[in-house]
Amino acid sequence: MNNKEILCVVGTRPEAIKMAPVILALKKEPWAEVHVLATAQHRHMLDQVLNLFSIRPDIDLDIMRPNQALTTLAARILLDLDDVLLAEKPDAVLAQGDTTTVMTVALACFYHRIPFGHVEAGLRTWDLQNPFPEEANRVIAGRLAYWHFAPTERSRDNLLREGIADREIVVTGNTVIDALMITAAMDPELGIDLDLDKRLVLVTAHRRENFGEPFNNICRALRTLAECNPDVQFLYPVHPNPNVKDVAYDRLVDCTNIHLCEPLDYAPFVTAMKHAYFIISDSGGVQEEAPALGKPVLVLRKETERPEAVEQGVVKLVGLDEEHIVPEVQRLLDDESAYKEMARGISPYGDGYAAARIVDVLRDHFA
Ligand code: UD1
Numbered sequence: 320m321n322n323k324e325i326l327c328v329v330g331t332r333p334e335a336i337k338m339a340p341v342i343l344a345l346k347k348e349p350w351a352e353v354h355v356l357a358t359a360q361h362r363h364m365l366d367q368v369l370n371l372f373s374i375r376p377d378i379d380l381d382i383m384r385p386n387q388a389l390t391t392l393a394a395r396i397l398l399d400l401d402d403v404l405l406a407e408k409p410d411a412v413l414a415q416g417d418t419t420t421v422m423t424v425a426l427a428c429f430y431h432r433i434p435f436g437h438v439e440a441g442l443r444t445w446d447l448q449n450p451f452p453e454e455a456n457r458v459i460a461g462r463l464a465y466w467h468f469a470p471t472e473r474s475r476d477n478l479l480r481e482g483i484a485d486r487e488i489v490v491t492g493n494t495v496i497d498a499l500m501i502t503a504a505m506d507p508e509l510g511i512d513l514d515l516d517k518r519l520v521l522v523t524a525h526r527r528e529n530f531g532e533p534f535n536n537i538c539r540a541l542r543t544l545a546e547c548n549p550d551v552q553f554l555y556p557v558h559p560n561p562n563v564k565d566v567a568y569d570r571l572v573d574c575t576n577i578h579l580c581e582p583l584d585y586a587p588f589v590t591a592m593k594h595a596y597f598i599i600s601d602s603g604g605v606q607e608e609a610p611a612l613g614k615p616v617l618v619l620r621k622e623t624e625r626p627e628a629v630e631q632g633v634v635k636l637v638g639l640d641e642e643h644i645v646p647e648v649q650r651l652l653d654d655e656s657a658y659k660e661m662a663r664g665i666s667p668y669g670d671g672y673a674a675a676r677i678v679d680v681l682r683d684h685f686a
């Protein structure tokens with residue numbers, strides 16, 4: 320087989336985490352000439368993941384600007400992709416998930432008539448405003464994709480419901496579990512001085528639809544919980560988006576048992592998840608990783624495109640109101656049987672072989 324150029328695109332932290340296993344697996348294939356394009360929609364948070372997996376981008380668009388508007392972000396990526404696709408003429412392009420990077424890559428590939436493989440295809444809430452703008456991004460990417468690498472049977476069903484042909488969909492598992500297994504095996508240091516005799520609650524939050532009042536509610540709930548539970552420590556690596564960071568530090572910096580810090584690099588974050596008693600988060604990736612580590616997650620959202628772990632009782636939606644969040648967190652701290660019920664180690668999102676299944680599809684296609 321002649322060499323085929325596969326262009327793998329990453330923009331943000333979760334895309335790098337979830338594409339890294341695919342890039343590493345493709346690099347072992349003799350027929351594949353793998354090029355990595357970083358839009359760098361995220362800068363620091365992207366670079367630390369690429370360094371962890373020893374991936375060096377061949378092309379770097381260096382797109383990130385402080386607090387950039389979505390329209391500007393999309394327009395700048397799209398224009399730059401035009402030049403890249405004309406110069407590279409890849410045989411296939413792969414990208415993961417539902418960010419602005421992925422939506423624009425799918426569109427640019429469609430215009431250039433280059434087959435686009437969507438990794439983590441078929442997640443849906445069926446509400447375009449929730450999560451915003453990710454639901455629209457993944458619907459658009461899904462409509463334009465040539466290959467749909469769905470993480471679960473549920474995501475395959477979602478795609479079928481939208482009229483995607485069954486033969487274009489392959490259920491692979493989520494590559495985040497591949498990345499988690501590779502990283503956990505490194506047994507990384509946490510690198511933060513915490514009292515490991517105290518129970519640790521890990522917190523993350525960054526969703527755009529939660530900016531403003533919902534995020535103020537989250538901060539109020541965290542303050543109440545910290546004050547009522549001085550024997551518990553909260554570790555909160557704060558997302559650098561100014562709409563999150565400024566509010567979180569303003570509202571919580573004086574709480575002695577809430578440890579606010581910069582986003583943790585992926586390896587120490589995996590260690591933090593392992594040390595955590597449970598996790599409070601609105602993150603997509605964390606909803607997938609934590610069940611595999613046997614850690615309950617209370618999700619700061621009203622709905623989720625990842626219902627599998629909720630249905631199995633190891634992830635729970637707790638919404639965005641202080642009066643709902645506080646009792647749910649308190650129950651998990653106080654009620655051991657409720658805790659044990661949620662702390663069962665199950666992995667509905669993958670078995671660590673998702674990247675290998677994606678590579679199999681591409682190998683068969685080009686053969
Ligand atoms: C983006 C994705 C979201 C994904 C999240 C993962 C979009 C529209 N949003 O949200 O789907 O869940 O990433 O974290 O694609 N910033 C830094 N340093 C960084 C990264 C971000 O300072 O390393 C700041 C910058 O001011 C930047 C802002 O955060 O402008 C927002 O970044 P952006 O990529 O637009 O959106 P996120 O909220 O990070």
Ligand code: UDP
Nearest residue numbers: 333336556582583584585588602603604605
């Ligand atoms: N993560 C990390 N450091 C942190 C917080 C999260 O490495 O301080 C990892 C986490 O393990 C998961 C990914 O980042 O794999 C999720 O990213 P994020 O929550 O920003 O985005 P989402 O998954 O919601 O798109």
